Amino acid sequence: MSYLAKPTISKERSDSGFTLIELLLVIVLVGIMVGFGAVSMDNLSFTARLKASARELASVVRLGQDQAVVTGIYHTLEFDFFRSRYRLLILPEWATTDEDVDDEDIEFLGWHEFRDRVFIEDITEDDGDVIEELEEGETYRVGFDIDGPRYGYVVHIIDDKGERYSLEVNGLTGLISFYDYYREIDQLTEEDFDFK
Numbered sequence: 001m002s003y004l005a006k007p008t009i010s011k012e013r014s015d016s017g018f019t020l021i022e023l024l025l026v027i028v029l030v031g032i033m034v035g036f037g038a039v040s041m042d043n044l045s046f047t048a049r050l051k052a053s054a055r056e057l058a059s060v061v062r063l064g065q066d067q068a069v070v071t072g073i074y075h076t077l078e079f080d081f082f083r084s085r086y087r088l089l090i091l092p093e094w095a096t097t098d099e100d101v102d103d104e105d106i107e108f109l110g111w112h113e114f115r116d117r118v119f120i121e122d123i124t125e126d127d128g129d130v131i132e133e134l135e136e137g138e139t140y141r142v143g144f145d146i147d148g149p150r151y152g153y154v155v156h157i158i159d160d161k162g163e164r165y166s167l168e169v170n171g172l173t174g175l176i177s178f179y180d181y182y183r184e185i186d187q188l189t190e191e192d193f194d195f196k
Helices: 020-071
Strands: 075-080 085-090 118-125 140-145 153-159 164-169 176-179
Touching (some): 020 118, 020 164
Antiparallel strands (some): 118 153, 153 164
């Protein structure tokens, strides 16, 4: 005697499933959502690229400031606007500015490139002078004294979509601040020191 039941095959057709039109509709909706996500991720990557470029520049500025103070040797940061890059220069021990030295006496560290499609827009010095659009081969230099930065400045960087980011170096303290817009430099006046 066998207690196992024999399998039965149902001849009824099941209607539980998706039609071809329902599947195509779901695929189209998923494709549209992925498209919107890709566009917003592209905008996010531009912003991230701009911020990363500013933070990388800030790390080289901090390195120049720190090394000048620690070693007692003047350092300079050189900007190449045309190629959107910058590098740190170490001056000889006897030099107090890069104007005192021939290029063959300067130790040039490697160039740092800004991220893809990020450019130097201009540099504003603390006296209000704006440095922009240098010719190919021309560079702009910012010095670091053994007591800190020589003066304050703001480096404005921009991407190919027109988004701006500013890196401000305080000339008194060396503090570095970031702004996600075109930042005008704060100029101190005598009223700022009037403590009446």
